[in-house]
Amino acid sequence: MDGTLSGLLVGLDVALAGMLVGFAAMMLTTPNLFKSIVLFIVFGLLMAITWARLGAIDVAIAEAAIGAGLTGALFLNARRDLETLHQRRRGERWDAAGTRGETLPAEPRRWGPWLACAVATVPILLIVAWVVLTAPARLEGMGPEAFAALDDSGVRNPVTAVLLNFRAYDTVLEITVLLLAVVAAWSQRVGAFPKADGPPGPVLHAAVRLLTPLAVLVGGYLVWRGTHAPGGAFQAGAVLAGAGVLVLLGERWLPRCGRGGAMRLGLAAGVLSFVVAGLAGLFMDGRFLFYRGARAAGWIVAIDVAATVSIALALIGLFASRPPARGEDA
Amino acid sequence: MDYVTVALALTGLSFFLGGTVGLLRFPDVYMRLHAMTKADNLGLGLLIASLALRSGSVFVAAKLLLIWVLVLVASTTACHLIARTALEGSIEPWTER
Numbered sequence: 001m002d003g004t005l006s007g008l009l010v011g012l013d014v015a016l017a018g019m020l021v022g023f024a025a026m027m028l029t030t031p032n033l034f035k036s037i038v039l040f041i042v043f044g045l046l047m048a049i050t051w052a053r054l055g056a057i058d059v060a061i062a063e064a065a066i067g068a069g070l071t072g073a074l075f076l077n078a079r080r081d082l083e084t085l086h087q088r089r090r091g092e093r094w095d096a097a098g099t100r101g102e103t104l105p106a107e108p109r110r111w112g113p114w115l116a117c118a119v120a121t122v123p124i125l126l127i128v129a130w131v132v133l134t135a136p137a138r139l140e141g142m143g144p145e146a147f148a149a150l151d152d153s154g155v156r157n158p159v160t161a162v163l164l165n166f167r168a169y170d171t172v173l174e175i176t177v178l179l180l181a182v183v184a185a186w187s188q189r190v191g192a193f194p195k196a197d198g199p200p201g202p203v204l205h206a207a208v209r210l211l212t213p214l215a216v217l218v219g220g221y222l223v224w225r226g227t228h229a230p231g232g233a234f235q236a237g238a239v240l241a242g243a244g245v246l247v248l249l250g251e252r253w254l255p256r257c258g259r260g261g262a263m264r265l266g267l268a269a270g271v272l273s274f275v276v277a278g279l280a281g282l283f284m285d286g287r288f289l290f291y292r293g294a295r296a297a298g299w300i301v302a303i304d305v306a307a308t309v310s311i312a313l314a315l316i317g318l319f320a321s322r323p324p325a326r327g328e329d330a
Numbered sequence: 331m332d333y334v335t336v337a338l339a340l341t342g343l344s345f346f347l348g349g350t351v352g353l354l355r356f357p358d359v360y361m362r363l364h365a366m367t368k369a370d371n372l373g374l375g376l377l378i379a380s381l382a383l384r385s386g387s388v389f390v391a392a393k394l395l396l397i398w399v400l401v402l403v404a405s406t407t408a409c410h411l412i413a414r415t416a417l418e419g420s421i422e423p424w425t426e427r
Contacts, residue, residue: 201414207407214400 013053020046033082037075044068057230058159061222065238070315073245077319154296156228163232164300168274168289175270175307178314182267186323208250215243223308227297233270233304237311244316263313270310273303335380342376345369358424359416367409371402 023046027039044067051060146158146166153161163171219240226232277299278289285291291299317323352365378398382391 201410203407203410207403210403211400 016046016050016053020050033079037072037079040075041068041072044072058157058226058232058235061230061235062238065235065242066315070238070241070245070319073319077321081321152292152296154291154293154298154300155226157226157230157232159230160226160232160300160304164303165291165296168278171307172271172274172278172289175274175310178311179267179271182314182317185318185321189322204250208246211246212243215239215246219243219308219312223304226304227301233307234311236308238315240308240312241315241319244312245319248316248320263317266309266313267317268310270303270307273306277303331383335383338376338380338383342373342380345373345376349373359421360413360423363409363413367405371398371405374398374401 020043023039023043027036027043030036030039044063047067048060048064051057051063146162149166150156150158150161153165155161155165219236222231222236222239223233224231226236274289277291280299281290282288284295346369349365349369352369353362356362356365375398378394382394385391385394
């Protein structure tokens with residue numbers, strides 16, 4: 001029975017790996033943009049399952065929420081904007097040719113780019129394969145040191161300890177990059193969030209009313225859980241961002257942001273909390289962003305909450321792709 | 331008990347299979363929505379029932395049930411929105427025999 005189970009698991013892993021490659025190939029070669037976006041979302045889901053199979057639950061949750069969910073929504077947004085642009089320029093819908101019954105003339109397949117990519121990636125593939133096959137069976141890395149210092153870090157989840165304590169610099173820079181991405185995206189366009197063509201239906205409103213408080217609850221739970229089990233700021237922020245995206249799509253309770261002061265403060269809160277914690281560490285222990293022992297838990301929770309708010313607002317801001325409009329619903 | 335859970339899981343998987351066959355074979359977007367929403371949600375419900383019975387803990391079973399309810403809400407909303415958009419985009423229901 002045990003042999004069959006491990007055989008089944010090996011089969012599952014092989015099938016997963018094959019599907020990953022297959023979906024990636026399909027996603028890159030299909031000419032229909034919508035189809036490739038849908039394939040991307042499915043690919044993200046398969047990646048999440050792969051991470052779960054590898055035992056990285058935190059990454060699996062983050063991949064499912066951000067990689068499959070939110071990035072898919074961002075891609076669909078981009079596609080809608082491309083469609084609007086196309087319609088404005090050509091005066092007809094993007095897929096008008098299809099509904100008229102015409103098919104676009106097929107472009108002759110060009111092999112040049114494919115050949116160039118193959119020539120570039122095959123050596124990298126060979127090197128990666130050689131490294132994987134000749135590496136020792138168990139690479140410990142910094143694992144033992146991290147686990148040894150776990151008690152001192154203030155949390156019981158090693159992933160959170162590494163992210164927010166031992167390697168806090170990396171997380172600061174990640175959150176700063178996210179903030180910069182929002183700034184860059186917001187500088188591209190202004191104006192109100194585009195509304196749907198018809199009146200929004202009652203089903204969407206009911207779903208938003210049901211899911212938003214639940215999402216806030218789940219987000220809070222994930223942040224708290226991140227201290228002792230898989231979870232954390234990125235995952236919670238992604239769940240909250242999903243709720244925010246739903247509210248934006250539901251359109252009925254568009255938050256009045258005025259000039260968006262509260263939202264901008266929330267966006268900066270993540271980076272600010274890291275800076276405050278870092279300076280506190282500098283004054284108290286002589287090193288920037290250094291906290292250990294009993295104080296560490298407090299700092300980590302504070303940074304976690306601030307980072308969650310920041311990440312959620314950043315992802316919502318990226319989905320809206322425009323800053324809150326002055327004086328209107330935003 | 332093992333037989334019950336395995337039977338539930340297999341029935342759920344068969345519903346998933348039926349839903350996917352419907353997705354691939356039905357000639358109309360509205361019928362495909364039927365297959366996807368109804369068959370897949372029922373299949374998921376049976377799978378969740380099987381997992382809840384195997385979990386042995388009330389809390390885990392309750393969480394699994396909550397997951398099923400949330401998937402129901404999400405897929406119903408999505409189905410409704412897709413159908414509305416299709417109707418407004420003048421996709422006529424398939425009426426041939």
